[in-house]
Amino acid sequence: MRDFPEAYLNKMKELLKGQYSDFLDSYGDNANQGLVVNSLKTDVKDFVAAAPFELTPVPWADDGFYYGYADRPGKHPYYDAGLYYIQEPSAMAPARLLDVKPGHKVLDLCAAPGGKAFQLAAALKNKGFLIANEIDAARVRVLGENLERMGVRNAAITRETPVRLAEVFDSYFDRILVDAPCSGEGMFRKNPEVRSMWSATLPDRCSRRQRDILKFAAQMLAPGGRMVYSTCTFSPEENEEVVDWFLKQYPDFYLVEIQGVDWFDSGLPEWIERNTELTKIFRIWPHRTKGEGHFIAVFERKPTGKAKSLPLFYKRWGLRKEYPGYKSFMEENICKEVEGPLYLHKDQLYLVPESLPDLGELRVLRPGFSLGVLRKGRFIPSHALALALKKQQVFQSIDLPGSSIEIRQYINGQTLNGFDGKGWVLVTVDGYSAGWGKLSEGLLKNHYPKGLRRLLPYSNDGDKIH
Numbered sequence: 505m506r507d508f509p510e511a512y513l514n515k516m517k518e519l520l521k522g523q524y525s526d527f528l529d530s531y532g533d534n535a536n537q538g539l540v541v542n543s544l545k546t547d548v549k550d551f552v553a554a555a556p557f558e559l560t561p562v563p564w565a566d567d568g569f570y571y572g573y574a575d576r577p578g579k580h581p582y583y584d585a586g587l588y589y590i591q592e593p594s595a596m597a598p599a600r601l602l603d604v605k606p607g608h609k610v611l612d613l614c615a616a617p618g619g620k621a622f623q624l625a626a627a628l629k630n631k632g633f634l635i636a637n638e639i640d641a642a643r644v645r646v647l648g649e650n651l652e653r654m655g656v657r658n659a660a661i662t663r664e665t666p667v668r669l670a671e672v673f674d675s676y677f678d679r680i681l682v683d684a685p686c687s688g689e690g691m692f693r694k695n696p697e698v699r700s701m702w703s704a705t706l707p708d709r710c711s712r713r714q715r716d717i718l719k720f721a722a723q724m725l726a727p728g729g730r731m732v733y734s735t736c737t738f739s740p741e742e743n744e745e746v747v748d749w750f751l752k753q754y755p756d757f758y759l760v761e762i763q764g765v766d767w768f769d770s771g772l773p774e775w776i777e778r779n780t781e782l783t784k785i786f787r788i789w790p791h792r793t794k795g796e797g798h799f800i801a802v803f804e805r806k807p808t809g810k811a812k813s814l815p816l817f818y819k820r821w822g823l824r825k826e827y828p829g830y831k832s833f834m835e836e837n838i839c840k841e842v843e844g845p846l847y848l849h850k851d852q853l854y855l856v857p858e859s860l861p862d863l864g865e866l867r868v869l870r871p872g873f874s875l876g877v878l879r880k881g882r883f884i885p886s887h888a889l890a891l892a893l894k895k896q897q898v899f900q901s902i903d904l905p906g907s908s909i910e911i912r913q914y915i916n917g918q919t920l921n922g923f924d925g926k927g928w929v930l931v932t933v934d935g936y937s938a939g940w941g942k943l944s945e946g947l948l949k950n951h952y953p954k955g956l957r958r959l960l961p962y963s964n965d966g967d968k969i970h
Contacts, residue, residue, distance in 0.1 A: 507696065511704040512689065516738065519775070523791065530791040535694040538593040539577055540619070541567040543626050544655050545894075545936060546587055554934070556580070556906075562794075563767050565596040567626075570794065579961055581911045585936045586653040586891055591619040592694060594788045594795030598683060598734040599623035601762065601786075601802050606631035608678040609859070613666060613721055616643035618650030620683055625656040633857035634659040637669060644869055649956075652874070655892040655937075658857040661869040666720035672864050673724045675812045679731070682721050684714045686735035686742050690797020693790060707739035714746050722754050726811030730760070731803045736796065738787075743799040744776040747785060750803070759784040760802040767793055768800075814861035817871065818845035827853065829883035830875070837928045839897050842875065842889075851877050887953050890930060890940045900929040902941065902948065909962055914938065917957040920948040 517524045539557075541548045548567050552559055558572030570593060577583055578590055599620045604610055604627035615621040615636035625634050636651065636659050638644040644663045651659055662669070687706045688698040718733060725731050733750075735742050751757065761784045769792060771785035788798040827846065830853060834841045847854045849871070856872035863871065873892065876885040895901050902923060904911040910920055911933050923929075925943040931952075932938055940951040 507699060508692070509699065509702050509704075512699075512702055515704075519738070519740070523789075526791040527789065531693050533693075533790075534573060535796060536570060536593050536794050537573065537575075537590075538562055538568055538570050538596065539588040539590050540565065540596060540623060541569070541588050542586055542622070542654055543567055544630075545585075551587060555582070562593045562596060564765065565593070565600060568593060568596040576961075581906050581915060581933045581938065581960065582936070584653070584915050584956070584960075585933050585938045586655050587936055589619050589622050589650070589654060592796050594690070594793070594798035595619060595736070596623070597768070597786070597788070597798065598681060598732050598800050599627070601765075601800055602679050602681055602730060602732045604628060604679050607859075608632045609676065609726075610634045610679045610681075611669075611673070611677045611721075611724060612636045612681045612683070613669070613717065614638065614683050614685060615661075616640065616647040618647045618654075620681060621647065621659070622651060622654045622656060624679075624681065625651070625654070625659050628658060630658050632658065633860045635662055636660070637662045637664055639663060639665060648869055652888040653891060655888075657855065657873040657892050659873075660857070660860055660863065660871050662863065663867045663869055666717050668866060670720040670723045672866060673812075673814075673861075675724070675726050675809065676814065676861070677724050678726055678729050678811075680721050680725050680729070682717060682731065682733045684710075684717055684733065684735055684742075686710050686714070686737040687739055688736055689738045690736040690788075690790075690799075692797075694796050707737070707741040710737075710739075711741045711746055714742060715749060718746070718750055719753070722750070722757060722805075725805050727756075727805055727809045728807035729805050729811075731757075731805070733801045733803065735799045737799065738797050740772075740775045743787075743801075744771055744773075744779075744782050744785070747771070747782060747801045748776045748779050751779075751781065756806045756808065757803045758806070760804050762802060769793075771801075816858070817860040817862050818847065818856050818858065820862045821847060827878055827883070829878050829881050833876075833883040833885065833928070837885075837899055838893075839899060846875075847871055848878065851879055853878055853883070885928065885940055887939055887951075887956070890937050893930060893937050895930065895932050895935050895937065898930045900925055900927065900943070901932055902929055903932045903935060904938075906934045911938070912960045912962050914941070914948075914950060915952060915957065916959050917950050917952055917954065919950055921946055923948050
């Protein structure tokens with residue numbers, strides 16, 4: 505434990521007392537590795553039956569699995585096809601406890617890199633909408649790439665401060681996730697670099713920021729709505745103290761007591777004025793659960809008053825216009841047209857969720873699902889459109905085995921040959937969409953995005969990749 509800050513170890517020893525030695529011993533174990541199957545693209549049982557990985561169910565996630573330490577799912581073509589999201593197992597819990605249903609209006613306030621946002625979108629099942637917000641410019645781009653890879657169709661991505669969002673969305677959302685920036689103590693085993701960023705004053709500084717975020721999140725939740733606050737730290741200053749403060753400041757909110765979550769420990773009232781309400785919150789300890797450190801509190805707002813309504817985005821901007829290049833592409837290549845309001849911003853064409861509200865003057869990275877680019881009357885389909893389609897929805901497709909060298913060449917951006925046909929074609933891996941290509945004279949011209957191209961390892965047995 506030489507590389508652990510001494511102040512941190514002393515603090516944990518005081519907090520954990522008799523469990524401290526077990527806690528320290530857990531750092532000698534490997535960090536847990538997990539993935540969430542993308543139900544927008546595949547059935548969980550079908551994926552488990554076909555996946556070339558050693559998978560064990562995560563108890564608190566129906567679509568979550570631990571994978572073997574020898575497995576490398578991030579190096580497999582299935583990753584690029586968006587069949588799963590690699591996620592630390594404890595981090596799978598907050599989105600599920602938010603209890604999102606199809607048709608809900610959902611906000612993920614601190615959404616990058618996108619694992620929890622994808623889970624929320626999957627729970628919506630393309631009904632209702634998700635606003636995924638991230639203030640950091642670099643991280644919001646990663647968020648966009650991940651939601652695109654997962655085939656999410658009903659999300660808008662914003663880059664705003666909580667205060668600016670609250671000005672627009674007062675008492676509006678059915679569900680809000682606040683996965684707050686924190687001191688990251690729960691990630692010390694998984695990511696040792698986080699240790700060097702820790703200081704004894706960091707939890708207090710994070711706590712002040714978390715309270716500021718929560719007060720605007722509370723303003724945006726509709727009466728009767730649910731909000732989840734989560735961190736990946738052990739610090740009471742950022743966990744129990746923040747929850748205790750919040751309940752005192754906002755008496756129309758209360759903690760939800762959730763049954764059947766026996767995998768997690770409860771909060772510790774003795775750390776904070778012996779507030780017995782804090783037994784309703786959840787802690788995940790690495791020495792007691794197969795997961796890294798995490799904290800989760802589930803709030804609901806009393807159903808007094810009505811949720812606010814807002815004008816719809818597509819009605820304000822006069823959407824549903826005809827775009828000849830797009831229409832001809834759809835008629836020639838897609839069996840069934842993608843339905844919904846269309847919005848053209850400069851040369852970018854988007855499909856907008858019908859229930860998406862007007863986003864006003866907010867900074868918007870994407871107002872919906874990117875369909876492609878209209879340029880001089882021609883329509884060039886987006887990678888996002890490819891990844892959201894199924895093989896049965898297009899007239900032409902080329903299926904490449906997940907164990908083949910050809911799918912790796914395709915993801916690396918290479919031209920393939922030996923194919924019949926002409927025009928746009930959906931390239932799939934074992935039947936799942938991977939991207940676009942264009943056929944001409946036996947050649948498959950590669951339209952895999954240059955920024956995403958990479959060299960994947962290949963094993964002769966076509967199965968395990970080490």
